[in-house]
Amino acid sequence: MRSAVNTSTRNDTNRVNESFKSSSSGVAKETGRCLASRSDSSLVLAKCRTWGTLPDHLEIPDVSIPVDGKGKSALADAVLPETFTVDSCKLGDEFVDTSIIPGLRSKVIGKGVTATVKLMHRKGTGKQQYYAVKEFRRSRKENLQAYDRKVKLEFSIAKNLHHPNVVETIRLCSHAGRWSHVMEYCSQGDLFTIVQQRYLSFESQLCLFKQLFQGVAYLHSIGIAHRDIKLENLLLTQDSHLKITDFGCAKVFSELRRDLRSNDAECGEVFGKIRKCGPGVCGSLPYIAPEVLAEDRSYDPRFADIWSCAIVCLAVIHCGTPWGAAEEKDAGYSRFLKWWEEFLRSEPDRIVTGDVYPRIGKFFSDLRTKTLLRLILRMLHPIPEKRTTICDVMNDRWIKRIECCCPEPGKPSNCFEEFDGIIYRKVHNHLPPAKKGFLQRCI
Structure with missing residues (x-):
C-alpha cells in the first residue's frame, strides 16, 4: 500500500512539475509593460496589454480572431454561416x-x-x-x-x-x-485606476470581489468564458456597481437549454459537451493561468477564468500581482509551485481546508483573513481540474455572508443594518474620496 501511495505521489508531483512548464517558442511575450518588481514580496502595478498568438485563419464553428493586440476570441456556433x-x-x-x-x-x-x-x-x-x-x-x-x-x-x-x-x-x-x-457608460472608470489610489477599505474590496464572482458565475452559467479578466476590464459605475467588459477574448464553451438563457440561471446547468480551448495564449500576462501559458494542451476556459479572478483579488489587496507570469522561470511563481509540490507530496488529493494549506510567503500570508487565503489558494490550484469552480465560490458560506451592494437578480440583498428597531439598507460607496477645495484644505 505504501508503494502505491508513493507512486501516486510521484505521479501527481510530476504532474505539477510538467503540466505547467511553459513552452515559449512561437510566442513573443510582452513582459516589459506588465510588471515591475520592487522586491520579492512587493510588486508595482502596471497596465497590461491583452496578447496571444495570432491565428492564421478563421475557423467555423470555433472562430479564432485577433483583437486588441494579439488576443483571440471564439463564437462557437455550429449553425453560424460563412457570412452573417x-x-x-x-x-x-x-x-x-x-x-x-x-x-x-x-x-x-x-x-x-x-x-x-x-x-x-x-x-x-x-x-x-x-x-x-x-x-x-x-x-x-x-x-x-x-x-x-x-x-x-x-x-x-x-x-x-x-x-x-x-x-x-x-x-x-x-x-x-x-x-x-x-x-x-461606467463613469468611475476601471478598477486598475481605482486600485492605484489605494483608498478602498477591506469591506469595499470584499464587496467588489463578490460582484466579480457574480458576473463570472452568470457568464459560466450561460456557457461563456471571458478569458481576459483583469483590473482594466472591470469598470465601476456611479452606484459602486462593478461591471465586466471587453469580450474580445470570450469563448462560447457550451450550448445551454433555452430556459437557462437568463440572468437567474443556476451554476453548472450546462447543456451539452464542454468545448475546450486549443493550445494558444490569450489574455494579459500576469493574470493568465499556467495551463494556458504552457501551450501544450487543450484547456477548460472556466478554470482559466477562476485563476484570473484570484489574481484580480490579490492585485486589489496588494496593488500588485504575485508574479509577472505563471511560468517556472518567474521566481515568484516558481516558489509558489514548490510550496504546492511540498503540500501534495504526502497526499496528492489533499485539499485546502482549515489550517491545512501550502506553506506560503508573505504576499499570501498578509491577507486579512484565513478564510480569504484558503479561497484564493483553492482558486490558484496549479492542477486546473482540482481548482475550485465559480459555483463552489458562490456557494461558499463566507462569500454568501459578504455584504454586497449589488445583489444578484431575484435574490435578496444582505446589505442591511438595524438601528433603533428600524432596518436600513446600507449604501456602499466604493468611489474615490471627493477632492477638497482650497477653503476646505485651509480649515
Whole structure:
C-alpha cells in the first residue's frame, strides 16, 4: 500500500512539475509593460496589454480572431454561416457627440492599440444619459472581411449578456468605414485606476470581489468564458456597481437549454459537451493561468477564468500581482509551485481546508483573513481540474455572508443594518474620496 501511495505521489508531483512548464517558442511575450518588481514580496502595478498568438485563419464553428493586440476570441456556433448579418445603424443617425462646441469631437475616455472609446449620447434624449462608444480600428494585417467578422462576433456575444455585473452592450454602429460598439457608460472608470489610489477599505474590496464572482458565475452559467479578466476590464459605475467588459477574448464553451438563457440561471446547468480551448495564449500576462501559458494542451476556459479572478483579488489587496507570469522561470511563481509540490507530496488529493494549506510567503500570508487565503489558494490550484469552480465560490458560506451592494437578480440583498428597531439598507460607496477645495484644505 505504501508503494502505491508513493507512486501516486510521484505521479501527481510530476504532474505539477510538467503540466505547467511553459513552452515559449512561437510566442513573443510582452513582459516589459506588465510588471515591475520592487522586491520579492512587493510588486508595482502596471497596465497590461491583452496578447496571444495570432491565428492564421478563421475557423467555423470555433472562430479564432485577433483583437486588441494579439488576443483571440471564439463564437462557437455550429449553425453560424460563412457570412452573417447583424442589425446595425449609422452612428450619426442615433448618437451625437457630447461636445457643446460645433465641430469639436466627443471626449475620449479610453484609447488602446486597436480601439478608442469616447462619450456620446442618444439623439432626442438630452445630454443626461451618456454612452461609451468603442470604435475599432482595422490593423494592417487584417483584411476588411476579417475586421467585420471580428467586430460582429464580439458584438454577438456581448449583446446577449444581461446581468448587473456585466456591461450592457446596446448597439452596433458604423461611421467612416469603422465599426463601433455602443455600451453603457461606467463613469468611475476601471478598477486598475481605482486600485492605484489605494483608498478602498477591506469591506469595499470584499464587496467588489463578490460582484466579480457574480458576473463570472452568470457568464459560466450561460456557457461563456471571458478569458481576459483583469483590473482594466472591470469598470465601476456611479452606484459602486462593478461591471465586466471587453469580450474580445470570450469563448462560447457550451450550448445551454433555452430556459437557462437568463440572468437567474443556476451554476453548472450546462447543456451539452464542454468545448475546450486549443493550445494558444490569450489574455494579459500576469493574470493568465499556467495551463494556458504552457501551450501544450487543450484547456477548460472556466478554470482559466477562476485563476484570473484570484489574481484580480490579490492585485486589489496588494496593488500588485504575485508574479509577472505563471511560468517556472518567474521566481515568484516558481516558489509558489514548490510550496504546492511540498503540500501534495504526502497526499496528492489533499485539499485546502482549515489550517491545512501550502506553506506560503508573505504576499499570501498578509491577507486579512484565513478564510480569504484558503479561497484564493483553492482558486490558484496549479492542477486546473482540482481548482475550485465559480459555483463552489458562490456557494461558499463566507462569500454568501459578504455584504454586497449589488445583489444578484431575484435574490435578496444582505446589505442591511438595524438601528433603533428600524432596518436600513446600507449604501456602499466604493468611489474615490471627493477632492477638497482650497477653503476646505485651509480649515
